[in-house]
Amino acid sequence: MSFENPTPVKKTEQHESRFSLEKIRMKLTEIIGHNRYQEVPSKNETGTCPDTYEVVVTEANGDESLYIFQQAGPRAESTQISVCYYSGKVTADDVSGGEVLAVYDQTTQAWGNLERNPTTDQSTKTTPTPTTIVSTEERILTETQEQSYQNMLAKFTEAESVFGTTSLEETLRREEENIELALERRAAARPYLTAIYVELAQLNDDASYPPQLKLTIWHTSGHLTEEQFDELNLRRKKLANLLGALNGGKIRHNLNEL
Numbered sequence: 001m002s003f004e005n006p007t008p009v010k011k012t013e014q015h016e017s018r019f020s021l022e023k024i025r026m027k028l029t030e031i032i033g034h035n036r037y038q039e040v041p042s043k044n045e046t047g048t049c050p051d052t053y054e055v056v057v058t059e060a061n062g063d064e065s066l067y068i069f070q071q072a073g074p075r076a077e078s079t080q081i082s083v084c085y086y087s088g089k090v091t092a093d094d095v096s097g098g099e100v101l102a103v104y105d106q107t108t109q110a111w112g113n114l115e116r117n118p119t120t121d122q123s124t125k126t127t128p129t130p131t132t133i134v135s136t137e138e139r140i141l142t143e144t145q146e147q148s149y150q151n152m153l154a155k156f157t158e159a160e161s162v163f164g165t166t167s168l169e170e171t172l173r174r175e176e177e178n179i180e181l182a183l184e185r186r187a188a189a190r191p192y193l194t195a196i197y198v199e200l201a202q203l204n205d206d207a208s209y210p211p212q213l214k215l216t217i218w219h220t221s222g223h224l225t226e227e228q229f230d231e232l233n234l235r236r237k238k239l240a241n242l243l244g245a246l247n248g249g250k251i252r253h254n255l256n257e258l
Contacts, residue, residue, distance in 0.1 A: 017072070017106055018049040019079065024069045031081055031101055031113070032057055032067060040066075052191055056090050064090045070191050072106065079104035082198055093245040093255045097205075097214040098198040148203055149228045155199070156235050159192035163242060168253060171242050175251060186243050186251065193239055200236060204229055234258065 019027070029035045032055075040054040053069040064086045072079045084098040102113045160166050164185055165174070175182040201214040204222040215236070218229040237256035244251040 017079075017109075019069075019071060020049055021053070024050070024053050027081065027102070027111070028053075028055055028067055028069060037067070052187070063087055063096075066090050066194075067101075068191065068194055072104075079106075082194060084194055084197055091245050093240065095197050095215065095240075097201045098194065099202070100198055145223060145225065145228075148223050149225075149232070152196070152200065152203070152232050155192065155196050156232075156239065159189055159196060159239060162192055163189035163239075166238070166242070168242060171253070182251070183246075186246075189243060193236075193243055196236055196239070200229075200232055 025035070028037070037055040037057045040056060049071065051071050051073055055067050057065045057067060059065060066084045066086065068082050068084070070080055070082070080100055081102040082098060082100045085096045086092065087094045087096045100114060102111050104111050162185075165171055171182070174185070197215070203224050204219050205214050215233060218224070218226045222229065224232070237258055241253050241255050241258070244253040245255055246252075
């Protein structure tokens with residue numbers, strides 16, 4: 001009796017859907033339009049195929065933009081590139097808006113580049129590639145007001161679960177006991193906060209308002225009631241304060257007035 005030897009599985013096959021650091025940089029350069037960006041160091045993302053990779057671009061007016069490459073996996077359902085726009089430096093954490101710029105379709109193994117919001121685009125526009133992926137903005141339009149609200153609540157619950165607490169006192173205690181572990185928790189939760197910034201801005205904005213007003217006042221043309229927006233935006237501020245801004249190895253938690 002003889003048995004056929006199974007075809008050995010190449011070690012590289014399990015990484016086919018993962019992007020190497022080199023390919024991540026190439027894609028970011030394509031999306032941004034140049035490679036004049038500053039990489040954001042993160043000790044948790046030092047592998048050859050990092051889950052998250054972030055770069056900062058200084059715009060012509062001096063403001064900074066944070067571009068985030070997020071690989072599909074435990075922290076994200078899909079591989080995508082998003083951007084958060086800041087008024088001033090990223091370290092000040094004064095976010096004025098954000099959007100998803102590209103999503104990778106695992107089935108077709110192709111990128112779908114999305115049109116930028118014309119009120120926030122400060123770089124060369126990217127021609128959209130035909131894709132079957134539904135963007136966040138398109139999905140929002142098909143949802144009811146209540147569905148959008150409930151989806152946002154679920155996003156907050158997930159983000160807070162990953163971070164591990166909603167208490168500032170507990171957060172400060174964790175940092176005193178083990179700053180390295182606290183930084184790891186912060187790094188794990190940050191992509192969720194970024195996604196919340198992006199979607200909440202889209203839910204509250206019809207693309208006719210300037211970036212600085214996306215998350216400061218409720219817009220009647222948005223997809224949320226005023227009460228829903230106020231509740232979600234307050235929760236967004238609290239979560240941003242919990243994660244804080246990293247300056248000189250220390251975390252500052254007084255980013256938003258509550």
